[in-house]
Amino acid sequence: MQARHFGQLILLSALWGASFPFIRIASPAFGPWGLAGLRCALAAAVLALIMRAMRAQWPPRDAWPRLALLSLLTIALPFVLFNAAGLVLPSGYSAILNATVPLFSMLGAAAMAEERLTARRLAGCALGFAGVALLVRLGPVDPRPGVVLAALACTAASACYGIGAILMKRAMLTHQPLAASAAAHLAATLILLIPTAASVPRMQPTMQAAVAVAVLGTITSGLMYWISMRLLREIPATAATSSALMIPLFGVTWGGLFLDEPVTAGMVPGALLVLAATALITGFNPLAWRRPGSA
Numbered sequence: 001m002q003a004r005h006f007g008q009l010i011l012l013s014a015l016w017g018a019s020f021p022f023i024r025i026a027s028p029a030f031g032p033w034g035l036a037g038l039r040c041a042l043a044a045a046v047l048a049l050i051m052r053a054m055r056a057q058w059p060p061r062d063a064w065p066r067l068a069l070l071s072l073l074t075i076a077l078p079f080v081l082f083n084a085a086g087l088v089l090p091s092g093y094s095a096i097l098n099a100t101v102p103l104f105s106m107l108g109a110a111a112m113a114e115e116r117l118t119a120r121r122l123a124g125c126a127l128g129f130a131g132v133a134l135l136v137r138l139g140p141v142d143p144r145p146g147v148v149l150a151a152l153a154c155t156a157a158s159a160c161y162g163i164g165a166i167l168m169k170r171a172m173l174t175h176q177p178l179a180a181s182a183a184a185h186l187a188a189t190l191i192l193l194i195p196t197a198a199s200v201p202r203m204q205p206t207m208q209a210a211v212a213v214a215v216l217g218t219i220t221s222g223l224m225y226w227i228s229m230r231l232l233r234e235i236p237a238t239a240a241t242s243s244a245l246m247i248p249l250f251g252v253t254w255g256g257l258f259l260d261e262p263v264t265a266g267m268v269p270g271a272l273l274v275l276a277a278t279a280l281i282t283g284f285n286p287l288a289w290r291r292p293g294s295a
Contacts, residue, residue, distance in 0.1 A: 008231055010246065012224055017250030019220040020091035020098075022212040023083055029209035030199070032083035035216075037196025039079060040188040042217025047182035047226060059175050059183050068191070070171060071184035074164035075225075076191045078157035085150040085157075095248045097154035099128060104162025112166060124280030127273050168229065177229035185222065 026035050051058070059067060085094055103125050110116070171180055 008227060012228055012231075013246035014250045014253075015220050015224050017095065017247040017253075019216055020082075020086070020095045020247075022216050022220070023086040023094070024091040026209045026212040026216065027083045027086040029205050030203050030213065032080050032087070033192065033195040034199040034203055035083045035213065036076060036079035037189065037192035037199075038213050039217045039221050040075060040185050040192055042214065043222035043225065044182060044185035044189050046218050046222035047178065047185060050226075051178055051182050054178070056176065056178050059179050063175065064183065064187065067171065067175075067180060067183045068187040070164060070167055071187040072191055073160050074168055075184055075188040075221075078160045078164075079188075080192075081153040081157035081160075085153045088146050088150040089154065092248070093151070094154050097151060098158055098161075098247055100155060100158045101162045101165075102128070104159045105165050106162075108163040108166050120280050124277045126277075127280065128277030130273055172229060178226055181222075181226045181229050185225070 023035070029035075030038060050056075082094060082098075106121055106125065168180075175183075
């Protein structure tokens with residue numbers, strides 16, 4: 001893996017790490033379905049404008065059914081599941097459960113004979129989970145049925161992301177990342193259109209929630225999804241999803257900078273473990289940055 005790929009993974013982690021607090025803010029105001037629909041619509045609009053500015057071509061008509069199925073798996077369904085969990089779970093818990101994405105991707109890629117299940121990658125996942133546990137020190141939650149269902153929803157959403165990344169990588173072999181990203185979000189918008197419209201009477205928007213939706217739609221969905229699709233063309237799906245391991249790290253960072261949440265020296269070992277885990281899974285070696293032929 002090249003240094004620029006690793007840098008893009010860190011950028012994705014930093015911005016996606018901020019999405020969970022935004023979901024926690026916006027989901028009660030717009031509802032799980034409404035938030036998902038609005039987020040997809042904004043992302044589709046931003047990507048369509050970029051396509052127009054770049055004079056890019058939309059995917060051919062016969063590719064849309066497959067892209068629609070992929071959008072259901074990698075966009076619409078996980079958005080709704082994480083939004084529903086955001087009504088119950090603290091954002092930190094959702095971020096921790098989201099860190100299981102690389103594990104699902106790794107297992108799925110091995111089952112589909114896309115990638116090898118190596119000891120290095122298994123060790124990376126183990127280190128990542130250990131780092132997340134050290135990094136985010138959350139108190140216990142009451143294991144009532146609603147909390148358990150919310151945790152299961154986050155896990156199911158992470159499985160969608162992990163397995164969907166493998167299928168999206170296959171799609172990137174025949175489609176341009178920008179066109180595929182725009183088409184996928186447009187398809188997700190259409191899929192969510194009826195439930196979003198049905199939830200309008202129950203919406204209670206606030207300025208804070210509206211800003212959260214705007215950021216979620218334009219940046220963490222639209223622009224970051226495009227970047228992630230570009231990465232999928234160049235690195236393995238498991239490596240691309242390893243950014244999920246760093247999301248809790250940035251969640252703690254944003255909380256300390258903007259919400260005055262405690263950031264202690266005891267979190268440093270967890271942060272180092274997460275970075276080491278990402279390097280193991282992706283195969284990134286900082287010592288090889290300038291080595292001829294390094295990839």
